Amino acid sequence: MKTTSVFDIIGPRMVGPSSSHTAGAARIGLVANKLASGSIDKAHITLYGSFAQTGRGHGTDKAIAAGLLGVEPNNASLRYAMLLAEGAGASITISYSSDECEHPNTARIDFETKQGKKYSLLGQSIGGGNIKIVEVNGMEVEFSGNYPTLIVFYNDVPGVITKVTSLLSLEGINVAFMKVFRSARRMNACMIIETDAPIDDALLWQINECDPTIAEVCSI
Secondary structure, X not given: OOOOOHHHHHOOOOOOOOHHHHHHHHHHHHHHHHHOOOOEEEEEEEEEHHHHHHHHHHOHHHHHHHHHOOOOOOOHHHHHHHHHHHHHOOEEEEEEOOOOOOOOEEEEEEEEEXXXXXXXXXXXXXXXXXXXXXXXXXXXXXXXXXXXXXEEEEXXXXXXXXXXXXXXXXXXXXXXXXXXXXXXXXXXXXXXXXXXXXXXXXXXXXXXXXXXOEEEEEEO
């Protein structure tokens, strides 16, 4: 027998009109904001499928833009995203694509930080305000954004995973979920580690320095 939660009844705390097209969209933007450590200089948002077809009416475009700027889904200022971007000195543009995609509620965000770092993220809004991130910087990944998440880009060589997880263990940080992705054997790889506690900057630095094959470390 399926158990019904309060979330199933009342849904996420959000500004309407749609949990998928508004709350989920804002959460995709928030993941990008966290990758950029809140320092968005410019971004281009591409909406696909239902996002592209009904995004204007549901405020999907504004929701993702607001998330990029760190605005939570339940914040009424969501609808003023472009004014907020102007005030923050961030340039955000949006396009609506007719290209086919795996999921109808899909958005790609290509963005650059004020420090000049460039990122690309592909996310899906899968219902009820929940999301799934399926690509970061061209690497196929999968995580929900429901937990503090560590992303490590590295070369696929033995020992890197052990070094990273050992550092987490030494700091008493429990791993909730972990997945490893790679483009090919001994080529570019990415580990996604969802944890029960946030990872601070000092530990991020240790992880980044623990092996020379690690190219970049991000915390969401």
